[in-house]
């Protein structure tokens with residue numbers, strides 16, 4: 443007898459997906475209704491879902507349906523800071539020389555994910571303001587940050603990776619602000635307008651993929667075919683890719699193996715010409731913090747009516763419920779205001795207009811939740827924070843595994859342990875949140 447999986451939770455977002463809201467783009471996809479038959483069902487329309495649908499469309503001439511619970515780019519895919527990074531935040535080798543095998547493998551895989559996204563950007567005609575292969579700048583505002591950059595550079599030397607050190611003056615010329623004492627530029631990263639990227643990729647795919655928004659899967663019956671229910675549709679699919687990141691747990695998979703971490707961002711209103719002059723610096727830039735617990739900052743110029751804006755992101759909280767409340771967002775206002783005014787004293791009167799939070803999914807041992815879960819059901823989940831890249835990669839490789847089997851890249855990506863079991867509550871949440879607050883405090887001026 444076929445098994446019924448009642449999806450225990452559908453995504454609930456808190457605060458606006460600001461990157462999406464600031465775009466003057468009214469394109470939408472229909473809601474799924476009635477009876478739908480398909481060869482392939484992709485569930486989730488973030489980086490993983492888009493990449494899975496794209497790879498399936500390249501590898502097969504089959505019918506493909508993508509169901510997104512919300513609207514495209516309203517979930518984490520339209521909430522992130524848009525750094526597609528090829529190099530790991532922390533390089534692991536103790537000796538510097540040569541890097542560890544794990545570092546080298548991660549860099550190779552990350553680059554494959556970025557190249558797959560770059561192909562989409564080229565094919566779908568995305569301009570630089572949506573997909574900009576401008577590299578990555580890391581900024582240090584304190585001695586601690588500088589030490590971090592210096593140690594990172596030794597690892598880069600060991601790996602033979604190219605980079606350029608930036609002085610305080612270089613940083614000020616770029617950003618207009620005098621906050622950073624030192625910077626590090628590495629060439630392999632891309633900055634995206636995340637919501638524009640997702641929306642334009644979805645539109646580009648829509649002649650080969652039937653995309654439905656506002657169509658959460660609420661029930662699944664694995665079998666031949668697999669059967670699904672959304673509020674208004676019944677879907678029958680021969681094969682399915684679950685690209686729902688942490689919500690793969692709502693389908694009953696990976697119980698007590700996934701960490702649901704939220705991070706938060708605030709964005710200014712559109713800056714006036716006189717404010718832009720007061721700030722100076724380049725039209726578009728982004729700075730990642732030398733300390734991973736620090737503040738990420740971006741300046742973005744006008745695109746599709748968005749205006750020029752500044753965005754700050756920091757703070758992590760563990761919320762195993764996979765939901766946060768408005769109160770959680772209100773709780774980060776002070777930290778964000780401080781991060782903003784200390785960096786942009788010349789714009790201290792500019793309000794941060796949009797404030798939001800969004801989900802990440804991590805595992806204790808930093809491995810993905812990837813592979814065939816049962817016959818004809820593949821997972822492309824648990825991106826361990828770097829979801830613009832690893833989401834893209836896992837979606838692309840889930841499709842590849844499903845159609846071609848174990849290609850070289852699939853073998854590399856599958857060659858991880860299972861996500862480790864988590865400690866029991868309340869120790870997990872109390873311990874993780876206390877550790878994160880302590881690390882933030884240690885980050886000092888980098889926050």
Ligand SMILES: Cc1cc2nc3c(=O)[nH]c(=O)nc-3n(C[C@H](O)[C@H](O)[C@H](O)COP(=O)(O)OP(=O)(O)OC[C@H]3O[C@@H](n4cnc5c(N)ncnc54)[C@H](O)[C@@H]3O)c2cc1C
Pocket residue numbers: 449451452453485486487488489490491509510511512516517518519520521522523524525526527657658659660685686687688689704705706707755799800801802803822823824825827828829830831832833
């Ligand atoms: C503030 C912030 C800043 C960040 N900055 C960066 C950054 O600079 N670089 C980076 O790489 N990452 C960043 N991230 C993380 C990144 O956004 C995520 O890791 C990434 O979105 C994960 O991609 P995904 O496709 O796996 O999952 P998601 O983007 O979460 O997409 C999964 C989709 O599945 C849908 N879904 C869930 N359940 C169902 C269901 N039952 N039926 C149908 N659809 C369903 C969801 O609505 C969602 O749209 C940031 C995140 C936040 C919140």
